[in-house]
Amino acid sequence: MIKMAIDMMGSDLGPKALAEGVKAFLKNHNDIELHLYGDETILSKLFSEENVYIHNTTQIVPMEVGSLEFLRLKESSMYCALSDTAKNDYDAVVSAGSTGGFLTGATLIIKNIEGVRRAGFCAPFLTMIEGKQVAILDIGASNHNSAEDLHCFAKLGSIYANSVWKLDRPGVYILNNGTEEGKGPQEIKDAYALMKADESLNFKGNVEAREVMSGNCDVVVCQGFPGNIYLKASEGMAKNMSTLLSKAFHHSILTKLSYLLVRKQIKHMKEIMNYKKIGGAITLGLNKVVVKAHGNSDGYSFEHALILAYNMCEANIVEKIKEEFR
Amino acid sequence: MIKMAIDMMGSDLGPKALAEGVKAFLKNHNDIELHLYGDETILSKLFSEENVYIHNTTQIVPMEVGSLEFLRLKESSMYCALSDTAKNDYDAVVSAGSTGGFLTGATLIIKNIEGVRRAGFCAPFLTMIEGKQVAILDIGASNHNSAEDLHCFAKLGSIYANSVWKLDRPGVYILNNGTEEGKGPQEIKDAYALMKADESLNFKGNVEAREVMSGNCDVVVCQGFPGNIYLKASEGMAKNMSTLLSKAFHHSILTKLSYLLVRKQIKHMKEIMNYKKIGGAITLGLNKVVVKAHGNSDGYSFEHALILAYNMCEANIVEKIKEEFR
Numbered sequence: 019m020i021k022m023a024i025d026m027m028g029s030d031l032g033p034k035a036l037a038e039g040v041k042a043f044l045k046n047h048n049d050i051e052l053h054l055y056g057d058e059t060i061l062s063k064l065f066s067e068e069n070v071y072i073h074n075t076t077q078i079v080p081m082e083v084g085s086l087e088f089l090r091l092k093e094s095s096m097y098c099a100l101s102d103t104a105k106n107d108y109d110a111v112v113s114a115g116s117t118g119g120f121l122t123g124a125t126l127i128i129k130n131i132e133g134v135r136r137a138g139f140c141a142p143f144l145t146m147i148e149g150k151q152v153a154i155l156d157i158g159a160s161n162h163n164s165a166e167d168l169h170c171f172a173k174l175g176s177i178y179a180n181s182v183w184k185l186d187r188p189g190v191y192i193l194n195n196g197t198e199e200g201k202g203p204q205e206i207k208d209a210y211a212l213m214k215a216d217e218s219l220n221f222k223g224n225v226e227a228r229e230v231m232s233g234n235c236d237v238v239v240c241q242g243f244p245g246n247i248y249l250k251a252s253e254g255m256a257k258n259m260s261t262l263l264s265k266a267f268h269h270s271i272l273t274k275l276s277y278l279l280v281r282k283q284i285k286h287m288k289e290i291m292n293y294k295k296i297g298g299a300i301t302l303g304l305n306k307v308v309v310k311a312h313g314n315s316d317g318y319s320f321e322h323a324l325i326l327a328y329n330m331c332e333a334n335i336v337e338k339i340k341e342e343f344r
Numbered sequence: 345m346i347k348m349a350i351d352m353m354g355s356d357l358g359p360k361a362l363a364e365g366v367k368a369f370l371k372n373h374n375d376i377e378l379h380l381y382g383d384e385t386i387l388s389k390l391f392s393e394e395n396v397y398i399h400n401t402t403q404i405v406p407m408e409v410g411s412l413e414f415l416r417l418k419e420s421s422m423y424c425a426l427s428d429t430a431k432n433d434y435d436a437v438v439s440a441g442s443t444g445g446f447l448t449g450a451t452l453i454i455k456n457i458e459g460v461r462r463a464g465f466c467a468p469f470l471t472m473i474e475g476k477q478v479a480i481l482d483i484g485a486s487n488h489n490s491a492e493d494l495h496c497f498a499k500l501g502s503i504y505a506n507s508v509w510k511l512d513r514p515g516v517y518i519l520n521n522g523t524e525e526g527k528g529p530q531e532i533k534d535a536y537a538l539m540k541a542d543e544s545l546n547f548k549g550n551v552e553a554r555e556v557m558s559g560n561c562d563v564v565v566c567q568g569f570p571g572n573i574y575l576k577a578s579e580g581m582a583k584n585m586s587t588l589l590s591k592a593f594h595h596s597i598l599t600k601l602s603y604l605l606v607r608k609q610i611k612h613m614k615e616i617m618n619y620k621k622i623g624g625a626i627t628l629g630l631n632k633v634v635v636k637a638h639g640n641s642d643g644y645s646f647e648h649a650l651i652l653a654y655n656m657c658e659a660n661i662v663e664k665i666k667e668e669f670r
Contacts, residue, residue, distance in 0.1 A: 146584055158521055161529040195484055195572040198408070203487040203569055227573045228580030243529055244570045246521040247553045251577035254554030258472055259585045262616060266609035273609055279602035283592035290588060
C-alpha cells in the first residue's frame with residue numbers, strides 16, 4: 019500500500035480546491051493511504067473516507083518565505099507533512115505551497131539519497147508529440163552547478179524516464195547555446211565529457227533551447243539558473259501568444275463566429291499545451307518521492323500532482339536511484 | 345552622409361535576396377553611400393546606383409566557422425567588410441553571415457570603445473505593446489559575465505534606448521529567477537548593487553523571464569549564456585504554437601472557412617510577433633555600428649537590418665557611448 023503525505027494549505031486557491039483534487043484522485047486509486055496536513059476544522063468537514071487521515075496543523079507557510087523563516091514554522095502543514103514523511107513509512111509528500119520553502123524543507127528534512135551529490139528539481143514538460151514528455155532538470159533548485167552535478171542530473175533524469183515512462187535507454191541531452199561539441203561555458207564542456215564517457219547513459223550531446231520541446235529529447239539537463247530562465251521564457255511566450263489569439267477571436271462578430279468553427283481544434287491545441295495535466299515538478303535524488311504541485315493548483319491540476327507522485331511510487335523510483343548510486 | 349559596408353554573401357538565401365533588401369532600403373534613404381562586398385560578377389549585374397560601390401571578394405565565410413578559421417579567411421566578403429570599416433570612415437557594417445565569425449571579427453577588427461570593458465550583443469525584441477521594443481543584452485557573445493560586465497551592459501543598453509528610441513531615462517532590469525532583491529547567482533546580486541548605486545541608470549530591479557516581453561521593460565541585462573537560452577526558448581515556443589495553430593486551421597473545410605473569417609486578425613497577431621521587422625541583433629560598445637542580420641534574411645528582413653544600422657548611425661550612438669565611457 020502506497021502512503022502519501024499532503025500539505026492541504028499550500029495552494030493560492032485554498033484547501034477546498036485541493037480537496038476536489040484529492041477526491042478525484044481517490045476515485046481511481048484504492049490501494050492508498052492519504053495523510054492530510056492542515057486545519058482540522060476545515061478538512062474534517064471535507065473528508066470521511068476511511069483511508070484518509072487528518073493531521074491538524076496550526077501554521078501556514080507564506081508563498082514568499084525565506085529558508086530560515088520556513089525552518090521556524092515547525093507547526094505548519096508543510097513542515098509537518100515533510101517531517102512525518104521522513105520519520106514514518108510514508109512513500110511520498112506533495113505540496114502546492116512555497117517552492118523555496120518546500121525545496122529547503124525537502125533537502126534538509128527528507129535528505130539526499132547516499133551517493134547523490136545533488137538532488138535535481140525536475141519539470142516533466144509537454145512536447146510537440148502528443149503524449150510524449152521531456153524531463154528537464156535542474157529548473158532552479160540551485161543557482162550554479164558543477165559538471166559533476168550535471169552528470170548526476172543526467173543519471174537521475176535517465177532513471178526517471180526509464181522507470182516511470184518505461185523508456186529503454188532514454189536519450190539524454192545538455193541544454194547549450196549550440197549543438198556542436200565544445201560549445202558553452204566550461205562546466206558544460208566538462209559535463210559533456212563526463213556524460214560521453216558514462217556508458218550507462220544514452221548521451222546524445224547538446225540541444226538548443228528552441229528544440230527542447232520538439233519531442234526528440236527524453237531528458238535535458240541544465241544548470242538551475244538557465245533552466246529556470248528556459249522554463250519561464252517558454253511559459254511567458256505561451257501566455258503572450260494565447261493572449262494575442264484570444265484578442266484575435268474576440269475582435270468582432272465574424273471572428274467570434276470563426277472561433278465557433280475552429281473551437282474543437284483550438285481546444286485540442288490547448289490540451290496539447292496544458293501544463294496542468296503534468297501536475298507539477300518533482301525532486302529527484304531524495305529519500306522519498308517529493309512532488310511540488312503548481313502554486314495555483316486547482317482540483318484538476320492537484321489530482322495530476324497526486325497521480326505524478328503515485329506513478330513515481332509505483333515505479334519504485336527511490337529504490338532504483340538508491341541501487342544506481344550505491 | 346552615412347557610409348555603410350555590407351557583406352552580401354552572408355544569407356542562407358543568397359546575395360539576390362539581400363540585394364532586394366538593399367534596393368528597398370535605397371528607395372527611402374538618399375543621404376547614404378553603400379559599400380557592397382562579395383562576388384563582383386553577381387553584384388555588378390544587380391546594382392547600377394551611383395551611391396553603391398562594389399568591392400570584389402573571393403572567399404565566403406561558412407555559417408559554422410570557428411574563430412581561428414574565420415581569421416584565416418582574409419579575402420572573404422565578411423572579413424573585408426569589417427576591415428575596410430575599421431580602416432575607412434565608414435559608419436556601420438552589416439552581415440547576415442556566421443554569428444560566431446562576425447562577432448569574433450567585429451571584436452578583433454573594429455575593437456571596443458575605450459573604457460568599455462565588454463561589448464554587449466543585443467537583441468531589440470518585440471513586446472506585447474505594439475510598437476514598443478525591449479533591448480536584451482548580452483544574448484550570447486560571452487558565456488560568462490562578471491557583475492561589472494552586467495553593469496556595463498546596463499549602461500550600453502540605456503544609451504541605446506535613450507538615443508535610438510528617444511526614451512527619457514529608460515527603465516533597466518536584470519533577468520533573474522525571482523523579482524526580490526537578493527535572488528540569483530552571486531554575480532547577479534553584485535550587479536544589482538552596482539546598478540542600484542549608479543545614478544545615471546534608471547534601475548528598476550529584477551525581472552523574471554516570463555515578464556521580459558510584457559512591454560514594461562526598456563532594457564534587460566543578462567549573462568550571455570542564459571540570455572541565449574532566453575532568446576531561443578522564446579523563439580521555440582512561438583514556433584511550436586504557430587505550428588499547432590496552423591494545424592488547427594488546416595483540419596477541415598470548416599476550420600479553413602474559420603480561418604478566412606479571422607485571417608485579418610491572425611495576420612495582425614503575426615505582425616505583432618514578426619521578428620523580421622527588427623532586422624537582426626546589434627553589438628553595442630564597439631567603435632562602429634555593427635549589425636548582425638538574421639541568418640535566414642530575406643529582402644524584407646535585410647532591409648530592416650539596414651534601417652536598424654541607419655537609425656543607430658543617425659542617432660550617433662557610437663559618439664554617445666564614447667562620451668559616456670570617457
